[in-house]
Amino acid sequence: MEAKKQVIYLDNNATTQIDKKVLDAMMPFLTDAFANANSTHQFGVHAYEAVKTARIQVSELIGAAAHEIVFTSGSTEAINIAIKGVAENYLSKGKHIVTVATEHSAVLDTCQYLENKGFEVTYLSVKADGLIDLKELKSVFRADTILVSVMLANNETGVIQPIKEIAELAHNFGALFMSDATQAVGKIPVNVDELGIDLLCLSGHKLNASKGAGALFVRQRMNRVKIPALFHGGGHEKGMRSGTLNVPGIIALGAACSIAQKEMSKNAESIGALRNYLEIELLKIEGTAVNGNIENRLYNTSNILFRGADSDAIIMGLSNSDNDLPIIAVSNGSACTSASIEPSHVLIAMGLDEVAAFSSIRFSVGKFNTKKEMDVVINSVKDVVSTLRLMVS
Ligand code: PLP
Numbered sequence: 001m002e003a004k005k006q007v008i009y010l011d012n013n014a015t016t017q018i019d020k021k022v023l024d025a026m027m028p029f030l031t032d033a034f035a036n037a038n039s040t041h042q043f044g045v046h047a048y049e050a051v052k053t054a055r056i057q058v059s060e061l062i063g064a065a066a067h068e069i070v071f072t073s074g075s076t077e078a079i080n081i082a083i084k085g086v087a088e089n090y091l092s093k094g095k096h097i098v099t100v101a102t103e104h105s106a107v108l109d110t111c112q113y114l115e116n117k118g119f120e121v122t123y124l125s126v127k128a129d130g131l132i133d134l135k136e137l138k139s140v141f142r143a144d145t146i147l148v149s150v151m152l153a154n155n156e157t158g159v160i161q162p163i164k165e166i167a168e169l170a171h172n173f174g175a176l177f178m179s180d181a182t183q184a185v186g187k188i189p190v191n192v193d194e195l196g197i198d199l200l201c202l203s204g205h206k207l208n209a210s211k212g213a214g215a216l217f218v219r220q221r222m223n224r225v226k227i228p229a230l231f232h233g234g235g236h237e238k239g240m241r242s243g244t245l246n247v248p249g250i251i252a253l254g255a256a257c258s259i260a261q262k263e264m265s266k267n268a269e270s271i272g273a274l275r276n277y278l279e280i281e282l283l284k285i286e287g288t289a290v291n292g293n294i295e296n297r298l299y300n301t302s303n304i305l306f307r308g309a310d311s312d313a314i315i316m317g318l319s320n321s322d323n324d325l326p327i328i329a330v331s332n333g334s335a336c337t338s339a340s341i342e343p344s345h346v347l348i349a350m351g352l353d354e355v356a357a358f359s360s361i362r363f364s365v366g367k368f369n370t371k372k373e374m375d376v377v378i379n380s381v382k383d384v385v386s387t388l389r390l391m392v393s
Helices: 020-030 042-061 075-089 105-116 134-140 163-172 247-282 311-318 345-349 371-392
Strands: 007-009 069-072 096-100 120-124 145-149 176-180 199-203 214-218 288-290 301-306 327-329 335-337 340-342 360-364
Touching (some): 007 371, 020 247, 042 069, 042 247, 075 145, 075 199, 075 214, 096 105, 105 120, 134 163, 145 163, 247 301, 247 360, 247 371, 311 327, 311 360, 311 371, 327 371
Parallel strands (some): 007 327, 096 120, 145 176
Antiparallel strands (some): 069 214, 288 301, 301 360, 335 340
């Protein structure tokens, strides 16, 4: 890609641009203050103290206690530690796990791995709007159900599940409740006590921190959750995640959590206004519809179906480098598995057929986007979609 070409970045659910304030906070730990946080000399103690502050910053954003935070490389790792850990530690109770068909692959693939090891997994369906049916959930519990894992907000549609009710049901049936809150933390208020969450994962790069640092919340107050280590080594993170701490990444995560807490209501308003403006204008294009429940949804996400236009062709059309227009970065949920391209499993689970799933685009707005950018995107999408439709008619 040419360095000079302007980019309009509307793929903030994939990853976010690092906040300058976050970069400033982590920079000393990438340069002069490079000590190992476990070294006992004064240099190490400085890094240790900074990690301690970051742990508090992360815990405060989700209403947890600092000692309930385990730093990881991101959400995928946190999910693996949590689900495999519960599976191993609660074996005497049972081998049944409940999750949802629209979860991120980090959850689905971990569950599939456990199925291969003899666990039984129930994959709840979702309604056309992406929400689960609580009656269905109620009907699947068994005496040997050890864990319910339901994401807070969906990465493709932004749909927010009724987490408090789900957690209550899980607890009533004696199961633990875990939530993949990767897309929600930093955007909307998340309080693990109010929601009844036992295990939660979050990821720095989704909230304007750097890549490679995230956290797992493991409840230690009230109904303490015990999980064994996935990695064995120096006994870091109370033995739950051995390995030298990624001090700069952790400092960035802590700073980003603290900034998100301060900016949350302002961001909700400004990002929400941009997303709504974009969505209203795009829906004026004929043959369009929003995928997912529009009331229970993240304010930054809009997943739109453009009938008669292939989503990969739309993405390519918007990121054309042969003209003077900015490159527009958006995404679809299709995934490449070996040689074939699969439609989004989220949209398929919501009842869209393959053609519709292959004609849907996710726009995810972030705090650095502007109204001017939305106008460029609206015009470009209109042009690209009408050109594509003419080509197939
Ligand atoms: N869960 C959700 C909902 C996500 O959106 C993502 C990232 O795409 C992940 C988990 C994985 O996060 P990470 O990139 O931190 O491993």
